[in-house]
Every structure is written in C-alpha cells, then in structure tokens.
Amino acid sequence: MQKNGRLRWRPRSEAGASPRTPGYFRTNDEESEMKEETPLWEVFIRPRNGLAHRHVGSVHAADAVLALDAARDVYTRRGEGNSIWVVPSAAITASDPDHADETFDPTADKIYRHPTFYDIPEDVGHM
Amino acid sequence: MKDENLFNALIELADDHSILCHRLGEWCGHAPILEEDLALTNMALDLIGTARNLYTYAAEIEGRGRSEDDLAYLRNERQFRNLLMVERPNGDFAHTMLRQLFFAAFMEPYWQAALESRDETLRGIAGKALKEMGYHIRHAGEWVIRLGDGTEESAERMQAAMEALHIYVDELFHSSPAAEAAAKAGLLPERGALRTAWLENITPILAEARLELPEAPNPQIGGRAGLHGEDLGHILCEMQYLQRSHPGATW
Numbered sequence: 001m002q003k004n005g006r007l008r009w010r011p012r013s014e015a016g017a018s019p020r021t022p023g024y025f026r027t028n029d030e031e032s033e034m035k036e037e038t039p040l041w042e043v044f045i046r047p048r049n050g051l052a053h054r055h056v057g058s059v060h061a062a063d064a065v066l067a068l069d070a071a072r073d074v075y076t077r078r079g080e081g082n083s084i085w086v087v088p089s090a091a092i093t094a095s096d097p098d099h100a101d102e103t104f105d106p107t108a109d110k111i112y113r114h115p116t117f118y119d120i121p122e123d124v125g126h127m
Numbered sequence: 128m129k130d131e132n133l134f135n136a137l138i139e140l141a142d143d144h145s146i147l148c149h150r151l152g153e154w155c156g157h158a159p160i161l162e163e164d165l166a167l168t169n170m171a172l173d174l175i176g177t178a179r180n181l182y183t184y185a186a187e188i189e190g191r192g193r194s195e196d197d198l199a200y201l202r203n204e205r206q207f208r209n210l211l212m213v214e215r216p217n218g219d220f221a222h223t224m225l226r227q228l229f230f231a232a233f234m235e236p237y238w239q240a241a242l243e244s245r246d247e248t249l250r251g252i253a254g255k256a257l258k259e260m261g262y263h264i265r266h267a268g269e270w271v272i273r274l275g276d277g278t279e280e281s282a283e284r285m286q287a288a289m290e291a292l293h294i295y296v297d298e299l300f301h302s303s304p305a306a307e308a309a310a311k312a313g314l315l316p317e318r319g320a321l322r323t324a325w326l327e328n329i330t331p332i333l334a335e336a337r338l339e340l341p342e343a344p345n346p347q348i349g350g351r352a353g354l355h356g357e358d359l360g361h362i363l364c365e366m367q368y369l370q371r372s373h374p375g376a377t378w
Contacts, residue, residue: 059162065269066269066270069166069265069269070163073169073266074161074162
C-alpha cells in the first residue's frame with residue numbers, strides 16, 4: 001500500500017515499532033481507493049526567473065495536463081508567476097504533526113547553529 | 128460616420144464575444160468543480176475584454192457620441208448581429224466545451240490574420256485576443272478529448288453536443304456585406320478563407336476524442352442579419368436589465 005501514496009506516520013501504538021515494520025506507514029491510497037474521487041495536486045509557482053517555485057495551494061484534476069490548466073486558472077489570475085509545477089499530492093511524504101516534538105524540538109536549544117555570533121565588518125553591508 | 132461597413136463588421140464581432148461571454152458567465156457558481164468555475168469565468172473575462180475593445184472602437188468610428196455600454200446594452204434583438212452558435216444555451220458541460228472549442232478554433236486564425244490589418248487599432252486588439260484564443264482552444268480541447276474518449280456517459284454527452292452544435296459551424300465562415308467590404312479594404316480577415324485553418328485546429332482534437340464532424344446539409348444561419356433564436360431575447364433581458372432600468376448607471 002506504499003506504492004504511490006502520501007506516507008503518514010501512524011501513532012506507534014497502532015502500528016509496528018519501526019518504519020521498516022510493514023504497516024508502520026499509512027498512505028493516502030488507502031483513503032482514496034475507498035472514495036474514488038478526483039485526485040488532488042499540489043501547485044508550485046515561480047514568481048520570477050531566478051526565484052524558486054513556491055507552494056501556493058492545491059487543485060483537483062483528473063490528470064496532470066488538466067491539473068496544470070486548473071493551476072493556471074486558479075492561481076495565476078493576477079500575474080503571480082511565469083512557471084507552474086503540479087505534483088500529485090499522493091507523491092508527497094509529510095512529517096506527522098503527532099511526532100512534531102521529537103522531530104523539531106531538539107533543535108530549539110542549539111542556538112550556536114545560528115550565525116549570530118560573528119562580528120561582520122561594516123564594509124560588508126547586509127548579508 | 129467614417130466607415131459604416133467597418134462599424135457594422137466590428138459590431139458583429141463584438142456581439143459574438145459579448146454574447147458568448149454572457150453564456151460562460153452563466154456557469155459562475157454552477158460549474159462541476161471549483162477549478163472549472165474559475166476557468167469558465169476567466170475565459171468569459173477574456174471575451175468581455177475583447178468585446179469592450181471592439182465596441183469602443185466601433186463607437187469611435189461611428190462618431191455619434193455613443194459609448195461601448197450604449198452599444199452593448201441599448202440595442203434590441205434584431206440589432207444584435209452575433210453568430211447563432213454563441214447564443215445557444217449552455218446545455219451540459221460537454222455542450223459548453225465543444226461550443227467554446229468551435230468558436231476559439233475559428234477566432235485564433237482570424238486574429239492571426241488580423242495582425243496583418245491595415246488598421247493599427249485592429250492589429251492591437253488582434254495581438255491580445257490571439258493569445259487568449261490559443262488558451263481557449265487548449266482548455267476546451269483537453270476537455271473535449273477527455274469527455275469524447277472518456278466514460279460511456281461522457282462519450283454519449285459529447286456526441287449529443289456534436290449533433291446539436293455542428294449545424295451552427297458553417298455560419299462561422301459566412302461574411303455579411305459589411306464584413307466582406309471590410310475584408311476587401313484590408314481591415315479585417317476574409318472569414319471564408321479560414322475554413323482550412325479551423326479544420327487544422329479541430330481535426331487532431333476530434334480524432335483523439337473519437338468524434339466526427341457530421342455533414343450539415345442545412346446549416347443554421349441568420350445571426351448576421353439579426354435573425355435569432357428565441358434564446359437571444361432571454362439573454363438580453365438579463366444582460367441589459369441594469370442599463371434599461373437605471374439608464375446611464377456606472378460603477
């Protein structure tokens with residue numbers, strides 16, 4: 001069930017003990033196979049040449065070509081960009097909010113990772 | 128009036144765009160999905176933009192102080208010169224998409240040819256509309272392909288749309304005396320010469336959609352002479368209500 005779906009961590013109590021244990025991940029496929037709905041696509045727009053594509057939202061569409069059209073019609077009505085990417089939402093593996101503590105909190109006390117301890121000569125200007 | 132033929136030819140074109148715009152606008156809030164709701168109204172906005180440019184230029188050529196609003200909102204059915212195809216009711220989504228494809232597949236080569244017009248204003252209008260028609264062909268074409276070669280039901284609906292609309296295709300290539308004169312003067316393209324270009328736009332899409340364009344031995348024509356179906360009256364009732372009830376109302 002992990003062929004193409006968005007992987008989500010299950011609470012450990014419900015699943016195997018490690019990511020290698022079958023059933024540890026739950027995928028969007030399991031949900032969408034039940035509902036047979038139009039697939040969801042995540043939309044990324046590049047505002048200008050030289051900038052990175054940024055996530056702006058999502059659209060429903062039956063396939064990639066229609067998803068690009070839909071993204072154009074929904075998200076570029078006011079000249080927001082000059083390039084669009086669409087990615088099947090099911091292809092995105094997301095971190096689990098339930099595991100946010102262990103995922104993100106350990107960095108909170110490592111302030112030495114921020115480059116705020118250097119004196120920058122005035123000549124350098126803004127970095 | 129500076130050029131009565133050009134004025135009348137511009138009114139024909141402007142009416143095509145404003146009536147089709149109104150039809151697409153009727154989908155607002157009713158499209159099958161939100162994404163398509165926006166796509167249809169985006170296309171409607173492209174059409175109203177072109178209609179405004181054409182009405183404004185027509186009013187300028189007429190030189191009698193009428194505005195784009197006077198031309199769009201204060202003429203009666205028999206004075207409207209739009210193609211019969213564009214006033215056809217929306218029907219289902221298949222009807223709307225096929226009609227849009229038929230219309231855009233004509234206007235794209237039309238504006239392409241109008242880039243060579245002797246008239247600078249018309250070249251400007253053509254340059255803007257050309258890109259928009261390119262997108263309308265793409266968007267409507269993708270849907271025609273998917274519905275025509277989709278499920279049993281979608282194919283049946285697309286086939287029904289084809290049967291209902293193909294009799295209005297021929298009128299695209301007809302020229303009124305005014306349009307003929309404007310073409311002879313090198314101002315606007317010759318409509319009859321665009322059949323090949325239209326077919327080149329349509330044929331690959333219909334092939335992928337597993338659709339065939341049936342013969343139309345008795346095509347429906349009359350829009351350019353002001354002879355419309357009863358549907359146009361209903362459109363004008365709604366479209367002109369505000370200007371008729373509150374003459375001169377502006378934003």
